[in-house]
Amino acid sequence: MQLLKNFNTLINRLQSLENRKKVVLVCPNDSHTEYVINRALEEGFVDFTLVLGGTRAPFIDRFLADYPDHVTVHETATPDDAAAYAVKLVHDGGADVLMKGTLNTDNLLRAVLNKEYGLLEKGHVMTHVTVVEIPSYDKLLVFSDAAVCPRPTDEQFKAILGYVLGVCRSLGAESPKVALIHCTEKVSEKFPHTLSYESMKEMARNGEYGDCCVDGPMDVKTACDSDSGAIKGISSPVVGNADALIFPNIESGNVFYKTLTLFAKAETAGMLCGTTAPIVVASRADSGESKFNSLALACLADKVNK
Amino acid sequence: MQLLKNFNTLINRLQSLENRKKVVLVCPNDSHTEYVINRALEEGFVDFTLVLGGTRAPFIDRFLADYPDHVTVHETATPDDAAAYAVKLVHDGGADVLMKGTLNTDNLLRAVLNKEYGLLEKGHVMTHVTVVEIPSYDKLLVFSDAAVCPRPTDEQFKAILGYVLGVCRSLGAESPKVALIHCTEKVSEKFPHTLSYESMKEMARNGEYGDCCVDGPMDVKTACDSDSGAIKGISSPVVGNADALIFPNIESGNVFYKTLTLFAKAETAGMLCGTTAPIVVASRADSGESKFNSLALACLADKVNK
Numbered sequence: 001m002q003l004l005k006n007f008n009t010l011i012n013r014l015q016s017l018e019n020r021k022k023v024v025l026v027c028p029n030d031s032h033t034e035y036v037i038n039r040a041l042e043e044g045f046v047d048f049t050l051v052l053g054g055t056r057a058p059f060i061d062r063f064l065a066d067y068p069d070h071v072t073v074h075e076t077a078t079p080d081d082a083a084a085y086a087v088k089l090v091h092d093g094g095a096d097v098l099m100k101g102t103l104n105t106d107n108l109l110r111a112v113l114n115k116e117y118g119l120l121e122k123g124h125v126m127t128h129v130t131v132v133e134i135p136s137y138d139k140l141l142v143f144s145d146a147a148v149c150p151r152p153t154d155e156q157f158k159a160i161l162g163y164v165l166g167v168c169r170s171l172g173a174e175s176p177k178v179a180l181i182h183c184t185e186k187v188s189e190k191f192p193h194t195l196s197y198e199s200m201k202e203m204a205r206n207g208e209y210g211d212c213c214v215d216g217p218m219d220v221k222t223a224c225d226s227d228s229g230a231i232k233g234i235s236s237p238v239v240g241n242a243d244a245l246i247f248p249n250i251e252s253g254n255v256f257y258k259t260l261t262l263f264a265k266a267e268t269a270g271m272l273c274g275t276t277a278p279i280v281v282a283s284r285a286d287s288g289e290s291k292f293n294s295l296a297l298a299c300l301a302d303k304v305n306k
Numbered sequence: 307m308q309l310l311k312n313f314n315t316l317i318n319r320l321q322s323l324e325n326r327k328k329v330v331l332v333c334p335n336d337s338h339t340e341y342v343i344n345r346a347l348e349e350g351f352v353d354f355t356l357v358l359g360g361t362r363a364p365f366i367d368r369f370l371a372d373y374p375d376h377v378t379v380h381e382t383a384t385p386d387d388a389a390a391y392a393v394k395l396v397h398d399g400g401a402d403v404l405m406k407g408t409l410n411t412d413n414l415l416r417a418v419l420n421k422e423y424g425l426l427e428k429g430h431v432m433t434h435v436t437v438v439e440i441p442s443y444d445k446l447l448v449f450s451d452a453a454v455c456p457r458p459t460d461e462q463f464k465a466i467l468g469y470v471l472g473v474c475r476s477l478g479a480e481s482p483k484v485a486l487i488h489c490t491e492k493v494s495e496k497f498p499h500t501l502s503y504e505s506m507k508e509m510a511r512n513g514e515y516g517d518c519c520v521d522g523p524m525d526v527k528t529a530c531d532s533d534s535g536a537i538k539g540i541s542s543p544v545v546g547n548a549d550a551l552i553f554p555n556i557e558s559g560n561v562f563y564k565t566l567t568l569f570a571k572a573e574t575a576g577m578l579c580g581t582t583a584p585i586v587v588a589s590r591a592d593s594g595e596s597k598f599n600s601l602a603l604a605c606l607a608d609k610v611n612k
Binding site: 134136137146147150181182183190191219220221224225228231232247248249250251252253254255256258259260261262263264266284285 | 570
């Protein structure tokens, strides 16, 4: 499988799959969600179950009329009922991907975390993974965590590394190169995450994560620019050529995300990992395009948590 | 005074000043430092004292011959002797700015922190301030701390805010707008820096920092893009129009610095604040241009710590 270099080739990959992905969408009421549904049906890689929560937007009947074989509608009374129904559907194997429409993320997550029919198995760690297309970088770059884990513990870092590698492999990286981010190369007890980094590298060297190369701590520039590595005299397959970055805390991950989208014309996709199926919970400030990319990513990487 | 929008106008401002700035440079041995000296002499806003530490690069005599009125050379035996001599010169009022050439930052800082003739007065906080010119932002943006304070305490945050405001005013911002960065707008005990942010805002409202507007927590996009603020329904003079950003920890500041320079074609200048004179300690990976910008910034903002 060839390495996917941008979101267009990611869509093409989805179109070449034998089966369409089954996506359950909770409360599709707003125009961004309408755009996402429309685009995914046009591109032809999704069958939708649209779960309504007391509101039936005018576009629902248009999609039912235009794509009767690929759209199913289920009506419930409230957004919370819609969330519960959708989560159960994923739980019972009726959908590959869960996507949030117009309801609060907290309300959807309450259903996702339900002990009986929820999607987070005991001992698993829920985290957010972003994939970004940067005009000046020659491949898609995966990173975590910009949105969910504030200060990953040792165990959480190890889980995050697993999900990030899974996403990289879904994108066609056979031996993903992962950079563990800090501001310097020094490992120190003053920065406990650098100690977690040491044990992640040890596990990777021992083959516990399959074929991959994990290195760090290093800064963003060393990870993504070979000149910087050369000046610092650092030699590693990861330096200047990272497929993925793991950030030490939520603030640094979030700064990376916001800086790239605002100042570097980057396009993003994001999803929750660690649950039994990927969950798309794009935020209001994301563009329709970004939400569509997120759905496409989740469809391609739907086996990442298995 | 007009707001400086880029580094070119900053240089022009320095050229328009009545007196040249006095810069003492420790161990000028490498080609980047040669570039900086040459450029500053050509632009005509600096008088240099070059303190040699056992090495006399060939370009030293050329500068002495070409600019006899603006270059003084002092020879010492070792880099540590050079550092001590240069720091004492600043301490005794013989220079406005201290700049590092080819020696380890740690060796220079040992002299800077000397109890007898050093430059950090009791109770002051040393911090790093960066100024960045981003092609897609319409003015110079000031931020801290990408390099020195790992996890600012309440007291350190308050000092950093003072230095950042001083740099903004040196750049011509009469009422600087400062954004306190986090990944969300929520203030919470789970993130102690957001509690520091509350007391900084309170002090700013009480006039303790002069004319300015300090707001947050908010993310980078909300601080620098008015659309993001509008979508989130946040209204503040800072939103979308920040003159300066204060980061919660060194990793997020460093990620901002590296991401901008690598992916957004940004040009930077940086210096240490909190000491009795600004100190330029550019790192090996910085370009000659960036080192020259740093010197120019330190010359313009040399009164920021007074």
